[in-house]
Amino acid sequence: MVLPSLHEGSTIAELVAETTGHLPEHDLSFLIADDSQGTDPDLNTLVQTDSRVRLFTPTSRLGHQRGLTAALREIKDELPGFDAVVTMDGDGEDRTVDIAKLIAPVLSGEVNLVRAQRGKRSVHRSFSLGYLIYRGIFRTLTGMKITSGNFAAASGVWWHDELDSKMWNLTFSGTLASINGKVTDIACDRDPRRVGKSRMNFSGLIGYGLMFALPFSLRIAVRAAVLTAFAAIVSIIAVITVVALRIFTESSTPGWTTTVAFGAAGVVLIAFVALTSALVLYAATMSGRADAGRITRT
Numbered sequence: 001m002v003l004p005s006l007h008e009g010s011t012i013a014e015l016v017a018e019t020t021g022h023l024p025e026h027d028l029s030f031l032i033a034d035d036s037q038g039t040d041p042d043l044n045t046l047v048q049t050d051s052r053v054r055l056f057t058p059t060s061r062l063g064h065q066r067g068l069t070a071a072l073r074e075i076k077d078e079l080p081g082f083d084a085v086v087t088m089d090g091d092g093e094d095r096t097v098d099i100a101k102l103i104a105p106v107l108s109g110e111v112n113l114v115r116a117q118r119g120k121r122s123v124h125r126s127f128s129l130g131y132l133i134y135r136g137i138f139r140t141l142t143g144m145k146i147t148s149g150n151f152a153a154a155s156g157v158w159w160h161d162e163l164d165s166k167m168w169n170l171t172f173s174g175t176l177a178s179i180n181g182k183v184t185d186i187a188c189d190r191d192p193r194r195v196g197k198s199r200m201n202f203s204g205l206i207g208y209g210l211m212f213a214l215p216f217s218l219r220i221a222v223r224a225a226v227l228t229a230f231a232a233i234v235s236i237i238a239v240i241t242v243v244a245l246r247i248f249t250e251s252s253t254p255g256w257t258t259t260v261a262f263g264a265a266g267v268v269l270i271a272f273v274a275l276t277s278a279l280v281l282y283a284a285t286m287s288g289r290a291d292a293g294r295i296t297r298t
Contacts, residue, residue: 001028001099002071003090004064004150006035009042011092011194016046016053018096028052029082031075032090033067064089065172065211068150073163082156083107087172092194094151101186102153110184112158115176116151117185142216143223147185149173171211178215 001019005012016030030053034043038057047053056071068087072079079085084103088094098116105111135146150173154162162168167175213220 001030002033002068002085002087003030004033004035004067004071005040005043005090006061006064007040008090008195009036009040009044009046012090013042013046014194015088015090015092015096016050019099022096022100030054031056031071033058033062033064033071035061035063035067037061064150066169068172069163069168072159076160076163079156079160079163084153085156085159086151086153088151089149093190093192094149095188095191098151098186098188099153102151102188105184105186106153106155110182112182113154113176113179113184114152115148115183115185116188117147118149118188118190138213141213141220141223143219144216146177146212148177150176151188152176167215170214174212174215177212 001016003012003015012032019030020028030050032043032053032055034040034055034057036043038044038055043055047055056067056074058067058070062070072085072087084106086099086103088099094116102114102116105114138144138146162179165175167178
């Protein structure tokens, strides 16, 4: 089990106890990506009292997405020794009771990766509205629905082989969502956050959404290219028509026709430049790497 935490030690302790109760027939280990940099007393107590729990302490605050990636990479050589590795959030919204049904297809060898397909969730209205808008934009750009997050299970061998991809540096949940092959999604509802309030505000949601979309950049670029090409053809036809009417006929065209025709051509040019810039930025961002850290063992 790999979980990120930012002063969520009390909730993590509950999740460890609950997971143990739900999976009594399994040998469990827990790795916590501690973004508090060792200042969470509840986590420190948990490590001292439970030999199955280790802390990964990054050298700088990474956030839950990059924290999961960095923690997994820190134990990459150990991963093939685990029959299943589960990643989930540490705030209690991902339910420990669902772990058993996520790992079952992995342990049987039916699939390589199981993602929790998010059902209902309890969040404040402003976040729900922002999330609804984001999902609509994402579906428009990619033609796909957002159904998963960080809650997933896969074999240790699968994680070992997949973690070299630089896409994990950009977005953990987005990379999970973009993976095809022997993958299945299982519906899982989400519980309310157990302690405190979510730190995700509207601007943070937009940033998260942009990062989530990065693994789908090629898909977005193709759809944008098709739309741009269609708009370009319509604009060219409109411009040629206006010019031909002016040169070869005595017919007059309203002033707004010329403005619209050449304005559409300008919009197409701007869209092309924006699309090209986005792809260049994406390629440059792909060269980034997750921060390093250290493992605290009991």
